[in-house]
Amino acid sequence: xxxxxxxxxxxxxxxxxxxxxxxxxxxxxxxxxxxxxxxxxxxxxxxxxxxxxxxxxxxxxxxxxxxxxxxxxxxxxxxxxxxxxxxxxxxxxxxxxxxxxxxxxxxxxxxxxxxxxxxxxxxxxxxxxxxxxxxxxxxxxxxxxxxxxxxxxxxxxxxxxxxxxxxxxxxxxxxxxxxxxxxxxxxxxxxxxxxxxxxxxxxxxxxxxxxxxxxxxxxxxxxxxxxxxxxxxxxxxxxxxxxxxxxxxxxxxxxxxxxxxxxxxxxxxxxxxxxxxxxxxxxxxxxx
Amino acid sequence: xxxxxxxxxxxxxxxxxxxxxxxxxxxxxxxxxxxxxxxxxxxxxxxxxxxxxxxxxxxxxxxxxxxxxxxxxxxxxxxxxxxxxxxxxxxxxxxxxxxxxxxxxxxxxxxxxxxxxxxxxxxxxxxxxxxxxxxxxxxxxxxxxxxxxxxxxxxxxxxxxxxxxxxxxxxxxxxxxxxxxxxxxxxxxxxxxxxxxxxxxxxxxxxxxxxxxxxxxxxxxxxxxxxxxxxxxxxxxxxxxxxxxxxxxxxxxxxxxxxxxxxxxxxxxxxxxxxxxxxxxxxxxxxx
Numbered sequence: 001x002x003x004x005x006x007x008x009x010x011x012x013x014x015x016x017x018x019x020x021x022x023x024x025x026x027x028x029x030x031x032x033x034x035x036x037x038x039x040x041x042x043x044x045x046x047x048x049x050x051x052x053x054x055x056x057x058x059x060x061x062x063x064x065x066x067x068x069x070x071x072x073x074x075x076x077x078x079x080x081x082x083x084x085x086x087x088x089x090x091x092x093x094x095x096x097x098x099x100x101x102x103x104x105x106x107x108x109x110x111x112x113x114x115x116x117x118x119x120x121x122x123x124x125x126x127x128x129x130x131x132x133x134x135x136x137x138x139x140x141x142x143x144x145x146x147x148x149x150x151x152x153x154x155x156x157x158x159x160x161x162x163x164x165x166x167x168x169x170x171x172x173x174x175x176x177x178x179x180x181x182x183x184x185x186x187x188x189x190x191x192x193x194x195x196x197x198x199x200x201x202x203x204x205x206x207x208x209x210x211x212x213x214x215x216x217x218x219x220x221x222x223x224x225x226x227x228x229x230x231x232x233x234x235x236x237x238x239x240x241x242x243x244x245x246x247x248x249x250x251x252x253x254x255x256x257x258x259x260x261x262x263x264x265x266x267x268x269x270x271x272x273x274x275x276x277x278x279x280x281x282x283x284x285x286x287x288x
Numbered sequence: 289x290x291x292x293x294x295x296x297x298x299x300x301x302x303x304x305x306x307x308x309x310x311x312x313x314x315x316x317x318x319x320x321x322x323x324x325x326x327x328x329x330x331x332x333x334x335x336x337x338x339x340x341x342x343x344x345x346x347x348x349x350x351x352x353x354x355x356x357x358x359x360x361x362x363x364x365x366x367x368x369x370x371x372x373x374x375x376x377x378x379x380x381x382x383x384x385x386x387x388x389x390x391x392x393x394x395x396x397x398x399x400x401x402x403x404x405x406x407x408x409x410x411x412x413x414x415x416x417x418x419x420x421x422x423x424x425x426x427x428x429x430x431x432x433x434x435x436x437x438x439x440x441x442x443x444x445x446x447x448x449x450x451x452x453x454x455x456x457x458x459x460x461x462x463x464x465x466x467x468x469x470x471x472x473x474x475x476x477x478x479x480x481x482x483x484x485x486x487x488x489x490x491x492x493x494x495x496x497x498x499x500x501x502x503x504x505x506x507x508x509x510x511x512x513x514x515x516x517x518x519x520x521x522x523x524x525x526x527x528x529x530x531x532x533x534x535x536x537x538x539x540x541x542x543x544x545x546x547x548x549x550x551x552x553x554x555x556x557x558x559x560x561x562x563x564x565x566x567x568x569x570x571x572x573x574x575x576x
Contacts, residue, residue: 026432027457030440034432081401086393105374106443109397110436113369116401117431120408124424132420136412143405144314144322148398152318155394169315 003278007048013061014047017069021122026114033103033111034118038076040094046071046182052279053186053200056272063128064189067138070119071182074142077115078151078178080108087155116142134185141181150174154240162240170240175215176208183207199268206262207280213255216241217248217287252287259284291566295336301349302335305357309410314402321391321399322406326364328382334359334470340567341474341488344560351416352477355426358407359470362430365403366439366466368396375443404430422473429469438462442528450528458528463503464496471495487556494550495568501543504529505536505575540575547572 001009022034047068054064083090083098084105090098100108123135140146150173157166183204187197220243242251262280266273289297310322335356342352371378371386372393378386388396411423428434438461445454471492475485508531530539550568554561 023433027437027440027444029444030432030437077401081397084394084397086397106372107440109369109372109374110440110443112401113365113404114432114436114440116404117427117434117436120423121427121431124420124427132412135408135423139405139409139412143409144318144402145311146405148402148405149315149318152315152395152398152402155398156315156317 003275003282006052006275007279010048010051011044013051013065014044014068014072017065018072021069021073022118029103029107030110030114033099033107034114036102037080037093037099037111038073038115040096042094044072046075046178049179049204049276049279050182050186052275053183054190055186056269056276057187057190057192057196063126064186066122066126067128067131067134067185067189068182070122070138071178071185073115073119073122074138074147075178077112077119078142078147080112080115082151084108087151128189130189130191134188137184137188138181141177141184146173146177146181150177157240158238161238162245164245167240167242167245171209171212171242172205175212176205179208179211180204196268199265202265203262203276206258206265210255210258210262210280211283213242213251213258214283214287216243217251217255219243220248221287255284255287291563291570294340294563295567298336298339299332301339301353302332302356302360305353306360309357309361310406317391317395318398318402321387321395322402324390325368325381325387325399326361326403328384330382332360334363334466337467337492337564337567338470338474340563341471342478343474344557344564345475345478345480345484351414352474354410354414355419355422355473355477356470358410358426359466359473361403361407361410362426362435363466365400365407366430366435368400368403370439372396375439416477418477418479422476425472425476426469429465429472434461434465434469438465445528446526449526450533452533455528455530455533459497459500459530460493463500464493467496467499468492484556487553490553491550491564494546494553498543498546498550498568499571501530501539501546502571502575504531505539505543507531508536509575543572543575 050068080099183200187200338356368387471488475488
């Protein structure tokens with residue numbers, strides 16, 4: 001299979017799992033609000049990362065699918081809350097009106113809360129022997145010393161401005177933690193040893209940094225139609241971004257350097273790392 | 289020990305655990321916002337219920353404390369989000385300004401998200417052999433077919449009004465589910481058998497219904513100083529309450545009937561159920 005075929009294979013497995021992920025007995029309009037945001041398409045990068053990491057050690061993906069779905073739920077909850085008027089105040093997401101624009105602010109808060117809860121419920125229902133360990137990894141990465149910590153610093157930096165240290169913290173936690181989680185969770189579930197887990201952490205961290213820097217560059221150089229979300233907002237809102245602190249040239253350089261580090265950390269997996277390697281490199285091409 | 293001494297003993301064990309529950313490396317002002325709401329006092333009913341249920345089968349409470357703390361985190365997160373302008377729009381909680389009044393709406397959303405994540409992180413860090421099972425119970429009870437489902441219906445009923453069926457649904461899920469969780473979790477952790485778990489579920493459900501009906505009555509008959517929160521708001525906002533649907537007399541009757549059912553379901557625990565029995569009866573006395 002080519003890289004693109006492989007990506008589509010993973011993405012379709014995720015989409016199929018997500019179609020039935022929100023239970024039918026969740027009351028309305030909460031059920032619709034959750035589905036509206038969860039099934040809005042997108043690259044499904046986090047669940048694909050989990051499946052691809054898992055596949056480096058284990059071919060049968062079935063047991064990993066609930067965890068892939070849980071990751072997309074956590075990612076989607078963070079987008080819904082992040083888009084709220086009290087946070088980033090965004091009207092457009094994945095080319096469609098944001099959740100609170102369609103269902104109202106109160107229901108959007110609940111849809112986010114619901115997706116975060118459902119992510120843990122979904123993992124807790126798994127009988128996989130490593131389920132608890134994988135759940136623990138996600139709890140840590142998405143929480144108050146992970147993604148939520150990054151969001152706190154991000155929100156604050158809009159008011160006070162942010163220095164290089166704050167910027168590093170925001171990108172590491174707001175973005176890289178939720179790209180590291182899938183890699184580590186996939187490896188945990190597939191039975192990785194400590195060396196492989198360490199390599200996965202290194203890959204996730206560097207890939208995450210590269211991706212967020214690339215995102216910062218695209219927000220300055222792309223248009224809404226291509227990105228499917230509002231662009232140029234970072235600058236307008238005085239967001240703490242890599243391009244603002246370091247400029248476009250240095251941002252391109254750093255994105256390349258983090259990507260290289262990510263790719264190198266995969267060596268330990270021999271010839272099964274090819275997909276993740278290409279995934280990292282393809283993202284970089286968009287800003288070169 | 290008298291009932292009051294026993295309650296204080298449990299409450300103090302919870303307070304002590306909560307003092308160090310928010311890690312010191314959570315960024316500011318998120319750390320302060322989480323602590324502000326988590327350490328605002330209150331009866332600590334849910335964690336006390338967990339410890340008392342656990343104590344019916346096991347005397348050493350140490351292993352149950354992280355789960356008691358997790359419950360209070362989930363309860364506190366739900367209050368923070370519930371108080372937001374887009375939800376109940378409350379300025380006063382436990383006698384103090386609500387979280388968003390002090391830290392702003394964006395930070396209050398994050399403080400809630402942070403506490404929910406930290407609850408799961410705290411449980412996932414436990415090495416208790418039944419940790420995963422207890423976590424699963426809480427995930428189910430606080431999620432989209434539990435507490436969040438109840439909040440959805442509650443929010444909706446404000447606009448559309450609510451009938452008896454909606455009212456039952458709201459009270460069962462918004463309130464009773466998060467009073468059933470501690471009882472069942474305490475029993476799970478203490479090694480209860482299936483019959484004891486079933487009795488715990490019955491107790492929690494009926495206690496929860498009684499408590500919410502009592503709350504509805506107090507909102508009509510008490511004052512802000514006694515309750516530590518805004519009163520008379522239910523009627524002002526056309527909330528779906530037991531008193532509005534059934535009137536005060538029938539509400540008192542039903543509170544008594546649910547309390548009796550709760551107390552009776554404890555029989556299976558022999559003479560170790562005394563504390564929970566009194567706890568249920570004391571609440572009822574407030575509205576008689």
